[in-house]
Every structure is written in C-alpha cells, then in structure tokens.
Amino acid sequence: MTCEFILGGARSGKSRHAEQRALESGLPVTVIATAEAGDEEMAARIRRHQLDRPPHFRTVEAPVMLADTLMHEAAADRCLIVDCLTLWLSNLLMEADTLTAAHSADTLPLFSRERDALLAALPLLPGKIVLVANEVGLGLVPEHPLGRLFRDEAGRLNQAVAARCPRVVFVAAGLPLVLKDE
8 A cells, every 4th residue: 555645724725736646646546535425515515616626526524434435445456535534524523512531532332433443444555545644733622622622633633544544745835745665
C-alpha cells in the first residue's frame, strides 16, 4: 500500500491536490466521501465538490463506516481518495449530545470502534490511498466542550494517521508543503 496524507485549512486546496495526486497514479480512482448533507448549505458544498472532480472518478459514500468501506474498496490496481477524515470524525462525535467533565471521546463507543478500526486497517490496504483532513488546531480554543473535544480528537487523529503514512503534505493557499516523504 502507498498511503499519502494531505492536510490543511479550509479551502486551502487539499481536495484539488489529492485529486491531482490520484490522477498522477494512473490508476482508476474512487472517492470515498464522508460528508452528509444535513442542510441546504452543506448539500451545495457537496455538489460543488462533485462537480469539481474529474467525471471518471467513482464516488462511494461512507459517513461512518470508513474502515469497512476502505477494506471493501481498496485494491492493488485502484487509488482511493478519502475526503475527508475531519467530516468523518464530526459524524462520529455527533453521538455526544452533551459532555460532562468525565466524558471523553474514548467513552463514545461508535467513535472508539471506528477510529480504532480505521487505524488498524490503514497498514493492510492494497493500492494507493490518499487521505484528506483539515488542520483545525491552529485557531482559537473552541468555546463549547464538544468543540474542544472535536479539535482535540482531530489533532490526535491527524497525528495517528500521519504516523502510518509514508508521505504527509500540508497544503496552504493551494501550495503543497511536503512534511514527510519516506
């Protein structure tokens, strides 16, 4: 497996860079989309992403069961783009309606199970895998407990994924900066 992790801020060019890397592979491409259209604005964002992709890219939706989808879709002769881990994380954390001081992400069964499954699956996947995520830890500390939990878990997830991928790229203003290339 060849795994590449692309992260950056909102509208930084992450998805475009991931698509370019997938095209460069010369393999058939499947996009695993994690977003869910909970409102009209999000539906418009999803449509914009779909229209921006090359028409020959296949799309599979996996808002929660990402590891299972990756295991099913990965093949030696295929490139998968996961866009994006941050929305997937958000979907998983939605099981936490309210948080108490004793509450942590590890007490959320769906989150724990799916995060652990993803991290275990990554080294086993054949083919080329391009993972996209937002870097959300560069801004202000969120005001609400769920926001802080999301920010913290996004950072932990990004670190764990980066440790498992031989290539890690940070994109800012459409410009890729290679952080790791083994």
